[in-house]
Amino acid sequence: MSEGIILKALSGFYYVDDRSGAAPTACRARGRFRHAKISPLVGDRVRFTPLPDGSGAVDEILPRRNQFQRPAVANIDQMVIIASGAIPVTDPFLIDRMISLASWKGCESIVCLNKCDLNSAQSLYEIYRSAGFTTLRVSAETGEGIDELAEIIAGKVSAFTGNSGVGKSSILNALEPGFGLPVGEVSDKLGRGRHTTRHVELFRLKNGAIVADTPGFSSFDTEQMEGCRKEDLAATFREFTPYLDQCRFTGCAHVKEKGCAVLAAVKEGEIARSRHASYVRLYEEAAQRKDWEEKKRGT
Numbered sequence: 449m450s451e452g453i454i455l456k457a458l459s460g461f462y463y464v465d466d467r468s469g470a471a472p473t474a475c476r477a478r479g480r481f482r483h484a485k486i487s488p489l490v491g492d493r494v495r496f497t498p499l500p501d502g503s504g505a506v507d508e509i510l511p512r513r514n515q516f517q518r519p520a521v522a523n524i525d526q527m528v529i530i531a532s533g534a535i536p537v538t539d540p541f542l543i544d545r546m547i548s549l550a551s552w553k554g555c556e557s558i559v560c561l562n563k564c565d566l567n568s569a570q571s572l573y574e575i576y577r578s579a580g581f582t583t584l585r586v587s588a589e590t591g592e593g594i595d596e597l598a599e600i601i602a603g604k605v606s607a608f609t610g611n612s613g614v615g616k617s618s619i620l621n622a623l624e625p626g627f628g629l630p631v632g633e634v635s636d637k638l639g640r641g642r643h644t645t646r647h648v649e650l651f652r653l654k655n656g657a658i659v660a661d662t663p664g665f666s667s668f669d670t671e672q673m674e675g676c677r678k679e680d681l682a683a684t685f686r687e688f689t690p691y692l693d694q695c696r697f698t699g700c701a702h703v704k705e706k707g708c709a710v711l712a713a714v715k716e717g718e719i720a721r722s723r724h725a726s727y728v729r730l731y732e733e734a735a736q737r738k739d740w741e742e743k744k745r746g747t
């Protein structure tokens with residue numbers, strides 16, 4: 449039996465890389481996974497049996513460190529959230545939702561502001577820098593900041609996410625010239641990308657980084673995203689931490705309560721307004737999701 453990592457899942461095949469330098473083995477999953485309703489995910493570490501015809505069969509999925517539904521990947525060390533101050537301009541809510549989800553799953557977030565040749569994304573830069581995230585400016589076009597990004601992802605498994613057309617594939621091409629990933633035109637009047645990337649795929653870069661390019665999302669897609677319980681949400685906003693035990697009432701929701709230390713910090717400019725607004729939106733969503741799940745269970 450061999451061991452490897454699933455780089456790509458397409459049309460019922462899982463492409464498993466065993467680090468031998470040979471092309472990945474196209475594997476089918478054993479029937480028992482289907483019966484147990486378990487699907488192997490891109491990023492899964494698996495044991496597989498190579499078959500005489502060059503294909504293989506996935507026998508076992510090794511324990512996952514984490515798993516995400518959108519993008520559908522497992523075992524991610526860090527989310528690299530690509531955003532842009534140029535068209536298509538990124539809504540900070542999308543960044544905050546990704547960061548919160550990643551944090552809940554035990555995964556670091558890096559904010560990478562692309563297209564800085566067109567727009568320096570100053571307000572996004574300040575929001576995420578001051579919240580304590582590694583925030584960098586890059587340009588896939590001019591190459592600015594690409595070396596810094598290469599250092600941040602070296603030796604780790606990173607997922608590149610971001611709204612469609614923000615330049616995820618372009619950045620991968622800039623990191624590894626010769627990759628030649630297809631890049632879409634942002635020609636649409638609304639400034640949306642064209643969803644060039646349709647599936648999740650992991651790429652191994654020369655510096656040992658493993659990177660997932662994921663399909664770009666729109667705000668519509670993210671409405672259906674998973675999330676944590678409302679009680680766990682504040683802990684996924686890292687800059688709230690120093691204030692969480694300073695509120696007047698225990699169990700404070702930090703939404704509009706009297707004597708809330710988080711709200712006071714927002715007022716003082718110590719927490720960005722957009723970050724708190726995202727928190728409130730996610731809080732309301734989490735509350736609704738709970739109601740809905742309870743109704744579904746008939747409780």
Ligand SMILES: Nc1nc2c(ncn2[C@@H]2O[C@H](COP(=O)(O)OP(=O)(O)OP(=O)(O)O)[C@@H](O)[C@H]2O)c(=O)[nH]1
Pocket residue numbers: 562563564565566586587588589590610611612613614615616617618619630631632633634641642643644645646662663664665
């Ligand atoms: N000026 C400029 N244009 C860029 C930059 N990065 C990407 N673009 C352009 O933005 C458009 C979209 O780039 P993609 O790399 O396809 O974006 P994506 O995020 O992978 O898009 P999806 O696959 O739809 O999620 C292309 O026309 C790129 O040439 C940049 O740093 N500067």
Ligand SMILES: [Zn+2]
Pocket residue numbers: 695700701702703705707708709710711
């Ligand atoms: Zn509070």
